Amino acid sequence: MRNIIDSLKSKFKLGNGEQKKISEILLNNAIYFIIGGIVLFIIISEPTFLSLSVAKNILTQSSVRLILALGVGGIIILQGTDLSLGKNVGFSAIITASFLQSFSYGARFYSTLPDWVWNVNSLGEVIGFQWFFYILVLLVAMIVSAFFSAINGLVVAHFKVHPFLATLGGSVALYGILLLYFNTSDAGPQPIGSLDSTYSSFVGIWHVFGMEIPLLVVYSVIITGVMWVVWNKTTFGKNMFAVGGNPEAAKISGVNVIRTTVMVYILAGLLYGIGGYLEAARVGSANSAFGLNYELDAIAACVVGGISFSGGIGKISGAVAGVLMFTVITYGMVYLGIDAYYQYIIKGTIIVAAVALDTRKYIKKT
Amino acid sequence: MKKVLTFVTVLLFVFALAGCTSDDGVVTIGANIYTFNDNFMNGVVRPELESYAQELGVEIDIVDSEGSQATLNNQVDTFISKGVDVLVINLVDPAAAGTIIDKAKDADIPLILFNKEATVSGVMDTYDKVWYVGTDSAEAGIIQGEMMVADWQANADWDLNGDGKVQYVLLKGEPGHPDAEARTVEAVKAFTDAGIEVEELAIQPSTTWSTTEAGDTMAAWLTTAYADEIELVISNNDGMAFGAIQAMTNASYDIPIYGVDALEEALAKIGTGDLNGTVLNDGVNQARATLDLAVNAANGVDVLDGTDWVLDSETETKAVRVSYVAVTADNYEDFQ
16 A cells, blocks of 8 residues: 555655645545456456457446436436436336337237338338437437426425435336336237337447447437536536535525426436437337336446535536446446345445445535 | 324224225125236236136226235235235235235135245145145246257257357346246256256346346356357346347347247247247236136135136145246247
């Protein structure tokens, strides 16, 4: 340990007086070091882990999680949380899958869809959906999800219900609506699979300059960029941090707290809708259990990435780091063949450790 | 005090309403599904229970136990206080059968357990009006295993490294679930029984039998050092197999894979060659047998009266077992 500190010191040309600062840096970033250690352990035990295909898989598996984490991240900055994330994603996925099943599949959710949705070739054969229908379904998924999220936001902002309870209730109610919809299937409440091939190709591979880039990664990079601008460069983003840091002060300085809160929830809902749309294509089918526990993964990733539950603090880069670390660890443990029971213990410990270290950081500050 | 009074008044009112259920001679059944998240129970068994009940002219009330035995216990209490004629129960925790049986016994209401069998031995003998309808957990694994052994022997090129051993990965499902445990053992045992050596490369449970988790796991396996050695994917249900198939498609792998349940989607995937085989968990006949026994029990006649079902006399005399059926490319169209 001393060696590491010494080498760090010489690297940054620091004198002895600044030693305290370095140990502080170490402590403040302890969670990154711990996780770095775990990753190092994975790589040493199985050097093949450092390969392009592993990296590609990890990025792909992180993509949707990141989109969801960016949504719930905003809510966490408002000192809130969103337990209905998973059900929102599940409902979006079910809606999407129910409309975009392959024409040739016999047991479709909607055994008949109006003629105008189908793309027919010159021989009169159905070869997929009209291009605008793919977009229309995405919009429907996003609007439905944003609608339910907006209700959560209203309940939180207007009726002052604690977000934990508001979204817990919202989640249970939404599950009922989801099941009602799932049961209306013409094929009975079966998993909705055999998805349209064009739709599935949306999450395929993008061949460019001789490289193979997973499209999911492209989408999540774009969305991350957009969210970075929203959080850092817009009045809305500044208001969000102000409300999260101190709602009273924000109110006094003229921020419309209720409107800001509801908008943060709507934004989160839109992202869940996109997440559900993409996740159904990635998984290849959707059923009533879809999205189960996704909220826990997304919230945990945000917290590990330093988005604080005490509100007002957090960065886009934190969410990205948190999601990536979680996926790397989950993936690495499967890769190493670690018994699933230990996987749960390790993941749980990381979450608690992250929060403990995070809290320590802010106690010191004040 | 005022609050207490209000509360008591409301309670009285609720009880008064509950007491209004008149006995009009129609058999009423209180039933549950252990969780509506289970594709097979919710998608195959429940619709059949509802439609067959209509056919029989009985009333059935099916509740969601949300995967919690505690919830189910409360639901059974509610059914009993509502005065149902027979309980049709899909246990959440097979080890908790005793509690449910005691409740039924105290209320003197006949009880049919279905799909999930009591694991405590002798517990079925503690009440004369309890029966079980389901399958033999081990049988699905045995049939899946036999199917795989037959295909393995017919396709010499499946043995990629030519060592005569089967290198497999297994998607297990919920740890402790009788089906998951039995299938895991039996599917592999079929190979060793046939004199074929096996080597387990990896096994991964999923507490929710999750398609997504299975897909992510398979994707990870396909990047490991042993990815090219995997000769067989055994999935303890179809849902997880779907995830694994998607992962294989993405990574351009085509490894033989087998599931259990014979969901519509699985039949379609057998048609396209993505899935090599599945085992029909005959939900329709399980639901029908369950209701036949329930109605007879409610009417106080012999449970098998007027039915074709037989009690499984080999092991015990209170269980009706519906057989599993192997589904492959040869016969999948019969089930669509």
